[in-house]
Amino acid sequence: MAAPQAQDFIKGWPHPDLISTPELREGLLESFKQGLEMTHETLNYGDKENGAYMLGHPKFRQGLAKFLEGQYDAPVDWKTLMSTGGGSMGTDLAFRVHGKAGDIVVCEEPTYFLAFTMARNQNMDLLGVPIEKDGMDLVALEKHLTGPQGSKIKFVYTVPVHHNPTGYTMSNEKRVKLVKLAQQYKFLIVADEAYQLLNFEPSGVKSFFYHDDAADPRVLAVGTFSKLIGPGVKVGWVHAHESLLKPLAGIGYIDSGNNLDESAPLP
Template sequence: MDFPKLLTDVPKKVENKDLDNILAYTVRQEVINLAGGLPDPSVFPHEQLRDIAERVLKENFDKALQYSPATGVPEFKKEIVSYLSRGLGITGITEDQILVSSGSQEALFALAMTTVSPGDYVFTENPTYYVAVSVFRAFDSVLSGAPIVKGQLNVDLLEGKVKETPPERRKLVYVMPNAQNPTGASMSEETKKHLLEVAERYDLTIVEDDPYSLINYEGKTPRPLKAMDKENRVIYMSTMSKVLAPGLRLGWMVADPYLVKAVTNVKQVIDLNTNTLSQYVAAYALKSRVIENNLENVRRVYTSKRNAMVDELSEVFKDKVEFVKPESGMFVFALFKGVNTRTALEKAIANSVLYLPGDSLYVSDPQYNSARLNFTYPSEDKIREGVRRLKKTFY
């Protein structure tokens, strides 16, 4: 069989060699993995989830084990509405504005397929979340990125990029205002307002990807763009993956009902509906405040790990490293003076430490001295040892 002749160019367009590498080396016990993006399983509220799973399968087994509506289980959508309102100040949302998805990744994919034609522009932060880039590339969009300077998106440069493009080609602005992946940067209120103004001026639709805003380390939860959005201009995406558990594979999109209906048509042909059992488990968890009650613990564990990483980076690398100390999220994005992190990767692997080279996270003008470092999964000892192995690798 001549399998290559069967393929379109899509698998190549979306292929991610770094991701494959990460997975391949993750299984090697001696390797300290700072490249991934996994939560620490010790913070999963597994006993509560066990109780909940038992209750769901006793009280609601007929519905929880069945197919469910493509837009999501009504009980779960109702709880999402309440959760967004009480935790994040996103109010006035109705259930017909919500689409439940298999992680927010699937909502992003379905939204891109619903909106992006080849040659359409998607404006992003630069660098940005690499799997989002793959999604937009899968639909042949042109990516145009504006830099994050000292932790703030340069909105003026973004506006400049927008101006340069034909109005009918301006499709989406994809941003992570809180704990941006990879930079860990969070937009100030001023930056958020500026971005909304520009979006209004050019009639742009913003996609706000917000997995992390409740996972914060300085005692305050930042306000999502969506909470400041008066025109349904912001399509908001979030997930249970960081606040509860990624294994439940649940995310959602909040948007105008017209868009929700269109994206649901597409989501339906992708997988009919999102995992029903998980949706019931998450609905029960939200209703009984398992997530909110667990957040303090998550923040405590991750604050300590973040501190271990930034302290060790500063101590070991001194003035050879540059980064924004993340106020939330899971990553430190570091620039190492005079280092090419792409070419150094092989040596790092020989030294049993893995990071995500930053160059492939840029949509243009890659910084070859950058690396994304995860601090949530490894233990504090491993974080410190991992940073020392980076030193040995780079200098």
């Protein structure tokens, strides 16, 4: 990876050198070639065994699971993954499917500006909480949860690793506490992990999925290749237990069959 000075941290755009390497070009060509060798699946809505690929091509999801297992050093069940058009689509789908007009999204203040747009697109309202060096101020969050609007809080949206724009990372302790609060007050956590795998040094924190409780799941962890390969690929994923993941496929434009990435299974 290029030295820190070569990064544009203001806009989050990759340095042009990072997206022009021969290795990247070769990898993309190989991936596309593999997709073309199985057009009976990649150019179709699905196949007999799997039906339509609402959550993404099974081979892509399996390849992604293997990739993430290596990165997270933890098991990843491919059935807990859905492919998306970047992290943005993952967050948008989580809000769209699990929220409704009048619900409230709590987020760190400041936060990634398009999260506002995605919440407002669903006619949801926003409440902010300050961010501290070890992540979201959970005391301030609990004040909202026990306050007059508490029952309307449906989501906490967080950028838990290298938070945009402060750069702070939420500690594992706060993650555990946030999941407990989510169970107690019945809200969902949308963890926008755009920067989870982008470290100069190990961040020391586990992806939010691993703090979730399979018996009462609350977490939708959203990832993306936009910051790993380049935003032009606009391929991402949602990692969540099936009861939260499967409903994401139940809306018109996904239910029409197929999903992103049919033509680009990972090796």
